[in-house]
Amino acid sequence: MIHVENITKSFDETEVLRGISAIFKKGKTNLIIGQSGSGKTVFLKSLLGLFDTDTGSIKFEKKVLNDMTDKERAILRQEMGMVFQGSALFDSMSVEENIMFPMQMFTKEIDSVIKDKANIAIKRVNLINANHKLTDEISGGMKKRVAIARAIIMNPKYLFCDEPNSGLDPKTSILIDNLIQEITNEYNITTVINTHDMNSVMEIGENIIFIQNGQKEWEGSNQEIFKTDNKAVTDFVYSSNLFKKVRKLYL
Amino acid sequence: MLRNTFGKFTKWRILKQLILKDIDTLIIGSIGIVSFISFFVGGVVAIQTALNLENPLLPKNLIGFATRQSVILEFAPTFISVIMAGKVGSYITSSLGTMRVTEQIDALEVMGINTYNYLIFPKIISLSLYPLIICVSMFLGIFGGYIACVYGGFSSSADFIEGIQMDFIPFHVGYAFIKTLFFSFILATIPSYHGYFMTGGALEVGKASTVSFVWTSVIIILVNYLITQLLLT
Numbered sequence: 001m002i003h004v005e006n007i008t009k010s011f012d013e014t015e016v017l018r019g020i021s022a023i024f025k026k027g028k029t030n031l032i033i034g035q036s037g038s039g040k041t042v043f044l045k046s047l048l049g050l051f052d053t054d055t056g057s058i059k060f061e062k063k064v065l066n067d068m069t070d071k072e073r074a075i076l077r078q079e080m081g082m083v084f085q086g087s088a089l090f091d092s093m094s095v096e097e098n099i100m101f102p103m104q105m106f107t108k109e110i111d112s113v114i115k116d117k118a119n120i121a122i123k124r125v126n127l128i129n130a131n132h133k134l135t136d137e138i139s140g141g142m143k144k145r146v147a148i149a150r151a152i153i154m155n156p157k158y159l160f161c162d163e164p165n166s167g168l169d170p171k172t173s174i175l176i177d178n179l180i181q182e183i184t185n186e187y188n189i190t191t192v193i194n195t196h197d198m199n200s201v202m203e204i205g206e207n208i209i210f211i212q213n214g215q216k217e218w219e220g221s222n223q224e225i226f227k228t229d230n231k232a233v234t235d236f237v238y239s240s241n242l243f244k245k246v247r248k249l250y251l
Numbered sequence: 252m253l254r255n256t257f258g259k260f261t262k263w264r265i266l267k268q269l270i271l272k273d274i275d276t277l278i279i280g281s282i283g284i285v286s287f288i289s290f291f292v293g294g295v296v297a298i299q300t301a302l303n304l305e306n307p308l309l310p311k312n313l314i315g316f317a318t319r320q321s322v323i324l325e326f327a328p329t330f331i332s333v334i335m336a337g338k339v340g341s342y343i344t345s346s347l348g349t350m351r352v353t354e355q356i357d358a359l360e361v362m363g364i365n366t367y368n369y370l371i372f373p374k375i376i377s378l379s380l381y382p383l384i385i386c387v388s389m390f391l392g393i394f395g396g397y398i399a400c401v402y403g404g405f406s407s408s409a410d411f412i413e414g415i416q417m418d419f420i421p422f423h424v425g426y427a428f429i430k431t432l433f434f435s436f437i438l439a440t441i442p443s444y445h446g447y448f449m450t451g452g453a454l455e456v457g458k459a460s461t462v463s464f465v466w467t468s469v470i471i472i473l474v475n476y477l478i479t480q481l482l483l484t
Contacts, residue, residue: 048361074259077363088358102362105262160361 001026002047002158002190007056009042016042017053018214027188029181029204033196034211035236043211044162044194048082049073060158078106081151081189083161083180087143089135089150095142096122096131099149106154121149125179141172145179152183159184159191165200173197177204198237201225210236226250252444255367256375266373273377277339281384284338285331289322289388292330293395296321301405311406315414318396320423327388328427329475332434335381336467340442343374344463347446348456356447371443381435382428389427426482433474441467 002024009017016039024030034040045051047058049065058065060076068076082088089098099118103109109117122131125145130138135146144164151159161180165173177197181204184191193200201208205222210233218233225237226247238244260266300317347370350356359366393415401408445463449455 045357050357050360071259074363074365077361080361082358082361084354084358086353088354090355090358091353104265105362105364 001061002192003057003059004047005057005059007043007046007053007058009039009046009051009053016214017046019056020211020214020216021056022209022216022219024190024192025207026190027185028191028206029184030190030192030207030209031201031205032192032194032209032211033201033205033236034217035196038211039214040194040196040211041162044160044192047192048080048160049077078102078154079157081154081156081159083144083147083151083159083164085163085166087135087140087147089143089146091135094132094134095127095138095146098135098146099153102150102154117153118149121153124152124183125149140167141169141176144168144172144176148176148179148183152187155187157189159189161191161193161195163195163197164193165195165197170199173199174203180204198240198243201237212236252367252371252447253440255365256371257368259365259368261365261369261372265369269369269373270376273373274380276342277374277377278380278384281335281338282387285334285384285388286391288334289327289331289391290395290398292326293318293322293392294399296326296392297396297400297411298403298405301400301403311410312414312417314400314406315396315411316417317414318400318411319393319415319419322392322396323389323423323427327385327392328430328434329471331385331388332431332438332471333468335384335434335438336442336471337464339378339438340463340467341460343439343442344446344449344460345456347443348449348459351447351449352452352456367447370447371439374443375436375439378435378439379432381438382431385427385431389424426478429482430475430478433478434471437467437470437474441470 004020004022004024006019006021007017008015008019020043032040032043042051046053053066063076065073065076090101093101096115096118099121100114103114103117107114125148127142127145127149130142130146135143138146159180164176164180168176177200180191180193183189195201202222205225208220208222208225209216210218212232218228218230220228225233228234238247297314297318300314304311304313347356350370356366356370359369397408397411400406400411442463445459445466449459
C-alpha cells in the first residue's frame with residue numbers, strides 16, 4: 001500500500017502538484033487520470049522518487065520516501081517495477097537481456113538460473129520467438145510486454161505504469177491492460193497506472209484518481225465514474241458522444 | 252556528478268563488460284581515423300618544413316627534427332584530442348542524451364542503479380587507455396613525415412632519421428603523455444555531463460553534442476596552455 005499525504009511540487013514559479021493525498025491499495029489497479037499537463041507524470045515520478053516533493057509525504061507501507069537516504073531509496077526501488085511510456089528498453093540489449101538485466105544487477109544467481117526466470121516472465125507476458133531480437137526489431141505492443149516482463153522479474157511489491165497504452169491499437173491496448181490487471185492480482189502487488197485511455201478506465205479502473213490542475217478532483221472506481229455528477233470528471237471522461245451515449249444507457 | 256561516479260559501484264561482472272565494450276567503441280574504434288589523420292598530417296608537416304628551408308646553410312636534418320617536435324609536442328596530444336572531442340565526445344553525449352530522452356536513464360534509476368557509476372565510470376576507465384592512441388599517432392605522424400620527406404625528394408632517409416634523433420629530450424614525451432591523461436579525463440567527463448543532464452527531445456540531443464564538442468575543445472586548449480606553462484617553462 002502507498003500513502004500519499006498532501007504533496008506539493010513546483011518547478012520555478014509553476015505549481016504542478018497542489019496538495020494531493022491518496023491511498024493506493026495492494027492487489028488493486030490504481031489509475032491516475034487527467035488531461036495532458038494536469039500533473040499526472042510529475043505525480044507518478046514523485047511516487048518513484050525521481051522528483052523530490054516540496055511538501056507532504058509518500059509512504060510505502062511504513063517507510064517514508066521523503067526521509068530516505070539515497071541508499072535506502074535504492075533498496076526500496078528494488079521492490080518497484082516500472083513500465084515507461086516509451087517502454088525505455090535498453091536498445092543495446094536483446095529482449096532476453098533486457099528482462100534478465102535487473103536480476104543480473106541485484107542477485108547473485110548464475111546466468112542459467114536468471115535465464116530460466118526470464119523465460120518464465122517472457123512466457124507470462126505471452127512473448128513468442130522474440131528472445132534474441134533487438135528491441136528495435138519488435139512491435140510497440142511487444143515492447144510493452146518486454147517492459148512488463150522486465151518490471152515483474154524481481155517480483156516487485158509495487159508496479160508503476162506510465163501511459164502503458166500510448167501508441168498501441170485498441171485491441172493491443174486491452175490485452176496490455178488485462179495483462180497488467182492479471183499480474184496485479186496474481187502477484188498481489190500495488191499497481192499505479194498513469195493513463196488517459198478511457199478503455200483502461202472502464203476495463204481495469206478499480207481505484208481511480210482524477211487530477212486537474214495539479215489537484216485531486218475526484219476519486220472512485222470504474223463503476224462509480226458512471227454515476228458521478230462531478231462536472232470536471234464527466235467533461236473529461238465523457239468528452240466523446242459515444243461515451244456520453246454509453247453512460248446514458250448505463251444509467 | 253564526479254562524486255556519484257566514483258560512489259556505489261556497479262557489480263564488477265557487469266562493470267567489466269561495460270568497460271570492455273567502451274574500450275572497443277571509444278579506443279579501438281578510433282584507431283583507424285587517428286592513424287589516417289596522423290600519417291597524412293605528419294607528411295604535410297614534413298613537406299611544409301622542407302619547403303620553408305630555403306637557406307642552403309640550414310641542414311636537411313631539420314625537417315626530421317621539426318616533424319618530431321611538432322608531432323610529439325602538439326600534434327599528437329592536442330590536435331588529435333580536439334579531433335577526438337568531435338568523434339568520441341559527440342558519441343558519448345549523443346548516446347547518453349538519447350538514453351535520457353528515451354527514459355532509459357530513468358529506468359536505470361527506478362531500478363535503484365547508480366546511473367553515474369553505471370554509465371560514466373566505464374567511459375573514464377576505458378579512456379584512460381587513450382595515451383595508447385597518442386602513441387600510435389606519434390609513431391604514424393613521424394612515419395608519415397619520413398615517407399613524405401624521403402619519397403618526395405626533400406631529404407635523404409639518413410638526414411631525416413638523424414633529425415628525429417637530434418637533441419631528443421625524453422621529458423617531452425612524458426610531457427605529452429601527462430597532457431594526454433588530462434585530456435582523456437576531459438574527453439570522458441565533459442561530454443558525459445552534457446549528455447546525462449540534457450533535457451528535451453531529439454533536436455536537443457544534436458544541440459547537446461555540438462555544445463559538448465565546443466566546450467570539450469575549449470577546455471582541452473586551455474588545459475594544454477596551463478600544462479605547457481607549468482611543465483615546459
